[in-house]
Amino acid sequence: MTSLRHNPGADEAPSPRDGYLDAARACILDVGWRRTTLTEVARRAGVSRMTIYRTWPEMASLLADLMTREWSGVVETAVSDQPGDRDAVRRLAGAITGTVRALRDNELFVRIIELDPELILPYLLERRGRSQDIVLALTERAITEGQQAGEIRAGDPTAMARALLLAAHGFVLSAHTMVDDDVTGADLDAELATLVERMVVP
Numbered sequence: 627m628t629s630l631r632h633n634p635g636a637d638e639a640p641s642p643r644d645g646y647l648d649a650a651r652a653c654i655l656d657v658g659w660r661r662t663t664l665t666e667v668a669r670r671a672g673v674s675r676m677t678i679y680r681t682w683p684e685m686a687s688l689l690a691d692l693m694t695r696e697w698s699g700v701v702e703t704a705v706s707d708q709p710g711d712r713d714a715v716r717r718l719a720g721a722i723t724g725t726v727r728a729l730r731d732n733e734l735f736v737r738i739i740e741l742d743p744e745l746i747l748p749y750l751l752e753r754r755g756r757s758q759d760i761v762l763a764l765t766e767r768a769i770t771e772g773q774q775a776g777e778i779r780a781g782d783p784t785a786m787a788r789a790l791l792l793a794a795h796g797f798v799l800s801a802h803t804m805v806d807d808d809v810t811g812a813d814l815d816a817e818l819a820t821l822v823e824r825m826v827v828p
Contacts, residue, residue, distance in 0.1 A: 646671045646678060647692050651734055658741035659689065689745065690756070696735075697757035700728045705764065714772030718765070719822040722790060723815050725761070726797045730811075739799075750795065762787050769826065779828045786826065793821060 649671035653662040664685060668678040682688035704724035708717045729735050738745055749755045754762075765787035772778030797818050805811050 642673075643681065644695075646673070646681065647688075647695055650688055650692050651696070654692075655733060655737050659685075659738065659745060660742060664688070692734075694756045694760075696732065697729070698760055700732060701725050701757075701761055701764065704728055714768065714775060714777035715823050715827050718768050718772065718778070718826060719819040721768070722765075722794055722822050723819045726794050726801075726818060727811075727815055729798050730801060746799075750799075758791065762791060765790055772826070776828070778826045790822060790825065794818070 646667065650662065650667045652670060653666050662685065664678050664682065665675050667688070668675045671678070678688075682691070701721075705721045707724055708720045712720065749758060762784075766783045769778055769781075769783040769786050773780065773783065797814065801811060801814050804814060
């Protein structure tokens with residue numbers, strides 16, 4: 627599967643832009659979004675304020691790029707972790723549950739939810755973000771390939787991918803409200819895998 631982002635090789639220097647995003651990530655982990663400024667990002671990155679301003683005129687655009695990089699990396703890892711000998715249904719279920727689990731454990735995601743949950747609301751209530759579009763494109767492709775192989779049921783891959791993403795949202799954002807002495811997070815993840823499998827199995 628095609629990589630979602632460019633990863634420098636052993637002989638290739640990381641992009642300066644990645645260094646700036648790393649600095650922004652560290653700031654948000656330390657003090658949260660509301661207390662992070664472009665000036666502080668520049669200080670941590672060891673560059674001038676104008677260097678940062680030339681790339682991101684305001685913190686909102688920097689955050690959007692940071693979240694896209696972060697969540698895309700989570701998805702890429704979850705997809706690449708799927709064994710190649712699985713059928714399309716189990717690969718899809720594994721990739722979705724793996725992504726959900728990794729997002730819940732991701733330190734940047736957890737920090738945003740703890741301190742600045744309003745940053746997530748627009749992507750749940752108003753519009754899709756770039757990361758969601760990446761997830762949808764990958765899911766739709768996996769469904770289409772599975773349909774062509776006769777391993778996934780017939781249906782509109784676009785609608786099926788969007789329905790799966792909507793289901794996954796709850797498991798990412800609200801799973802903790804359903805975990806107690808009777809049901810563990812692993813129990814819920816197993817149910818999500820079953821949900822995905824039964825939705826797409828022929």
